[in-house]
Amino acid sequence: MSGIRVVEVASWTYVPVAGAVLAEWGADVIKIEHPEMGDPQRGLAAMGLIPTGPGGVSHMVELPNRGKRSVGLDLKTEEGRALLLKMCENADVFLTNFRPAARAKLGIDVEHIRAVNPNIIYVRGSGHGQRGPESERGGYDGCTFWGRGGAADIVSDPEADYPVNQPGPAFGDVIGGLTIAGGISAALFHREKTGEPVIVDNSLLATAMWATGATSLAAGLFGFDRMPRGDRKQMPNPIVGMYRTSDRRFLSLVMLESDRYWGDLVTRMGHPELENDPRFVDAAARAANCEECITLLDQYFGEKTFAEWKEILAEAKGVWAPVQSPAELLEDPQAIANGYIREIEANSGTVFRIIASPLQFDETPPDLTRAPEHGEHTDEVLLELGYDMDQIMEMKIKGAIL
Known part of the structure; x- marks a missing residue:
């Protein structure tokens, strides 16, 4: 995406992740932040509500903002809004997660941005979509994606006191952000072929419904409220499921063509x-005697350690995988061989590892750069727009920029 410019007016994680993915693919992504407060995500780290690592690295700032440039603008000022529109004149994409009323109040809705650039692709990420009674409601992946979208109910034991929480921070955000990046790519292709810019919409609710779509489809077809749960020892194919090792680790087997893989x-x-x-x-x-079969497999898998089984099954013909921790994943030889884990040097000089987005082009892993400091590129971008340092200093004094 070299040569593509994205202006991002978004905060937190979900929509900014889309900008990070586009930056990873080569786009010039300019993140607009309030000159005093910045992205609220930065504030959580500054207040100690999100821990920082060695060298002051904030993982929840780096994740959605790596590779971008940051400009501090106060969009509530006349000068700040004028600067934003100036940036949009030659941009390809405008990316935001501001809600409809806020966009209208700030004068950054579709009609405002298209007034200065009719060919710009306008992209909105939201909690619940742009229409309907809840279009003004905010959303986070922990509630809108994981809770309302059905995933929490699907994975939780109905007899448990509480449903299971999502597996780590930004779980739904990164899926949604990647989806938006894909939508932007399609919109750019459409514009290239037809000359027509489009509006791209995504929401956490829509992304969650897509992720749980197989279960919802089945619920509608078969008339059940919750996905039926069975005894694992009644699985008709005993070599599909989880097995515990002697050191209480787990192996996941998905050998669907069981006659093909059973003997091996x-x-x-x-x-x-x-x-x-x-x-x-x-x-x-095996289906007729599944309980007996699974009981035997439980016994045999329980006789050796996780490490022993990984070595024994290394060349197995059927599909299986070790159930790994996030720390183990960072050392996974297959992930390393494919360049899925990249290193970034922070502003402090600290080098840390981060997961790249899951697409590669021309068999080449991306080279990633750190997230920008708050407003780090304000002067640089404004100079590119043709402002001189006297003009820039005047706007700084007024508080319109950082």
Whole structure:
């Protein structure tokens, strides 16, 4: 995306992640922040509500903002808004998560931005969509994506006191941000082919519904309120499921074509006699005797450690995976070989590891750069727009810029 310019008026994580992905793909992404407060995400780190790592690295600032330039503008001032519109004149994309009333009040809605650049692609990320009774409601992935979108209910035991929380910060945000980046790419392609700019919309609610869509489809077809849960020992295919090792770690098996993989698996496990055991000789027999089969597999998997099973199953023909921790994932040889984990040098000189977005072009992992400091590129961008230092200093004195 070299040569593509994105003006981002967004905060927190979900929509800014889209800007980070576009920056990773080569776009020039200019993040607009309030000159005094900045993105509220920075404030959480500054107040100690989000911990910082060595060298002052804030993971929740780096995640959605790596690779961008930051400009401090007060959009409530005449000068600040004029500067934003000036930036948009030659931009390709305007990206925001401001709600409808705020956009209208600040004069940054579609008609305002298109008035200075009719060809700009206007992109909105929201909690609940741009229409309907809740279009003005904010949203976070922990509630709108995970809770309202159905995921919490699907993964939680209905007998538990509380549903399960989402698996870590920004889980829904990064999925939504990547979706927006894909939508922007499609919009740029459409404009290239037709000359027509489009408005792109995404919401956390829509993204969650897409992620849980298979379950919702089944619920509508079969008339159930909640996905049925069964006893794991009643699984008709015993080599699809989780198995616990002697050191209380887990292996995930998904060997769907069980007749193809059964013999190889049990032979590697050290029990070749099970391959032709009449109780387990084919898929039908294993389904009929699933409880007995799973009980035996539980016993055998429980006799060796996680590390031992990883070595034993390394060349297994069927699909399986170790259940890893985030720390282990950072050392995963396969992830490292593919360049999924990249290093960034912070402004302090600290080098830290970060996960790249999951697309590569021309088999080349991206080179990532750190998130900008608050307003770090204000002067640089304004000079590019043709302002001189006297004009810039005057706007700083007025508080319109940082």
